[in-house]
Amino acid sequence: MSPEEKRKQDLKALGLKNLGQVYWNLSTPGLYEEAIKRREGVMAHLGPMVVRTGQHTGRSPHDKFMVREPSSQDRLWWGDVNKGLSEEKFNILLHRLMAYVQGKDLFVQDCYAGQDPEFRVPIRVITETAWHNLFARNLFVQVKDQDEMESHYPEFTIINAPRFQAVPELDGTYSEAFIIVNLGRKLILIGGTAYAGEIKKSVFTLMNYLLPQKEVLSMHCSVNVGQDGDAAVFFGLSGTGKTTLSADPERALIGDDEHGWSDRGLFNFEGGCYAKVIRLSKTAEPEIYECTRKFGTILENVGINLRTRRVDLDDDSLTENTRAAYPIAHIPSAMREGVCGHPKNVVMLTCDAFGVMPPLARLTAAQAEYHFLSGYTAKVAGTEAGVNEPKATFSTCFGAPFMALEPHVYADLLRKKVLKHQVKCWLLNTGWAGEPASKAGRISIKYSRALVKAALTGALDNVKYRKDPLFNFEVPVSCPGVPGEILNPRNQAKDPAEYDQRAQKLVEDFKKNFEQFAAKVPDDVKNVL
Template identity: 45%
Template sequence: MKHVGNTPFDARLDAVGLEGVGRAHWNLPPAKLILQTLLRGEGVLTDQGALAIETGTFTGRSPKDRFIVDDGFTHDRVDWGAINQPMTSSCFEALLKDVQTHLDGRSVFVKDAAVGSDARYRIPVRVVAEKAWSSLFVDNMFIRLTDEERWVAEPQWHVLCAPSFKSDPQRHGCRQGNVSAIDFTRKIIVIAGSGYTGEIKKGMFSVMNCILPVEHGVLPMHCSSNVGEEGNVAVFFGLSGTGKTTLSSDPDRRLIGDDEHGWTDNGVFNMEGGCYAKTIDLSPEGEPQIHQAIRFGALLENIGFQEDGVTPNYTDDSITPNTRVSYPIHHIPQAVLDGQGGHP
């Protein structure tokens, strides 16, 4: 294996059995991830400098293909059913081994990051992705580490993203060729057969959904949050795509976060370091903060274009109505960069 980029002192992937990859690109900054995507012919730069890509067959999350390993840790803690589907440990092991074999000799992009802006509950995570743009998504959406933190990174969790791998329902205990599987004992998430980046963030949100209340007595919330000049915090609950990001991106208030938060004795904290907004019918008049955030470093997914091929056409839903953009939270003016606020 050849290690390139901003490697930590202990640059190893043996924790997830990926010693056989051909080249590991470590912690590349956004500009280099964008360059790698362009060189591979997998994206274009828009007229405002954002990177636009297509995620392939899957343009949204696939909740029917999400599984949690049923083991000693999860068996009596998880509410099993159509949302939390069980997978045996042996099926997960087979899936993991097959993904490892699939990635042998290939290039991967490794990003050390974290979830949880409150340091007391932060989980360091290492994401190993087949696509450079998946690594850019992680850089946008998770808590970005300092150079010093990356040099000595010790991840508690690993996420493997292999869109080109097709799972086998018989062998892997899943439903079809794509799968997102979480193993709380191994502390590994495997996302295979789908390039939709939202699977990455929702995988780690599922982890926080379990760890925060079970181990820390903290309430995890699927909500956005902002704060007024006098410190009055608001939270906005709703299903994905119902307007949480839009409501929280208020120019008269400071954004704390747009999707995933924890509520502690001290107040609320953002689990993430960025925003993931729907862009269908986006306009500078209707959503000015989101519109101006779409610039260099932002990642657009599955959008259409004007005739020039570089100007986004946000009314185009020919690929999907679930067009998306991710961007770091500092793209929003006056955002609360430490991701924390008081009680709502």
């Protein structure tokens, strides 16, 4: 059977029949041509493609489901994050989707999730639109060798049909949008939303299920490596600086968002980056800024002047969550192989809007596990509907929406690897220090970069530290390139007594949140605070 005949058989086996034209593994220029011909997007000045995602300009976490099926249901972390859907409802929706695509053109990309050949997962992404296929081509690991492409057989398949809508009363969903992962059928269905991040994060959920069962820690983090091979891991939620701080011209970028940590070292799950670009600074973030001006980059919901075709990165009229999806090769300092050795440093990022957390703290292994499970940051007024003042947010493992297994599984692996490889752990606050967000300016990115550089180069190994009286971690009293006074937030507060009240409230929030993990962690982790 020829490769072409085999591909047709593969589609029929999924139930994809009576299709229009099927475009297999088109190149980036080929997908550009199809997307523009079909009016899915427009080309901007210097070559990026600008697209609109319509109603959904971000993820729809409440519309994500895991199918309850025998092979996985006893392992999954059921609850608000992983909501169950019956096999019966899945099959009903699948059959309706198969009927919907009949007669339609489809685009297919065969690629991998995971740069390490030992742990990578072959996937197939089938999309209704050309630009979503380009997104998959940018974000996942491309198959460059033609012989390898012909022998590629997907272990998991993703079908993305944004114009197909669920019927909640019939399909058991909450809305017309759905992201459904069926681990038994090795099939992921996405519809009712054009936000491309759903493709990326559904595959991340898949990797978070598969890899820990092989003693590989899957992580929502960025990774870079120095000239001496000293790798660093940056955990962080959206808006904390994970992408910005890892894109360092003096260090090679491994990846900006999703990685695995095996006994062989670190490896990127992806072949590209998906960066938030609202009000991106050409000065502070020059490498990412340049990616917004390159052919091959997809700009989601970014403002554009249709006459001059120039984009406006400050335009938030559609959403604050404007995005750029580009191949990692667009970053000059990127290491395209996407693999490196074990980290020497782990940095956990938080954006503390209460002004309580110090700009940098050194963590023990137990404290690192505690803060990893907590996954703290804060939402700031104006960034989300209904948020009028800073609000503490806890997202376990710095990525709760994508964790398929119970949190302690990931936390246990992290601690084991930190101890085995003698990794230094840090907590970096990129938010506010001393005063809350409503009363002061955010910590300068210049200082955050200086703190990271000092931590990674060992410049903080021999400085004096003080013990924080509330969080019990160690805080440096000096750092090259950073004014000493900002390292102690309480000294920056105009009203120390009022600061103490804010600090105590945050500690209580931490303790209350951690109650859900207390039964499954060691005593030294349980008693960190």
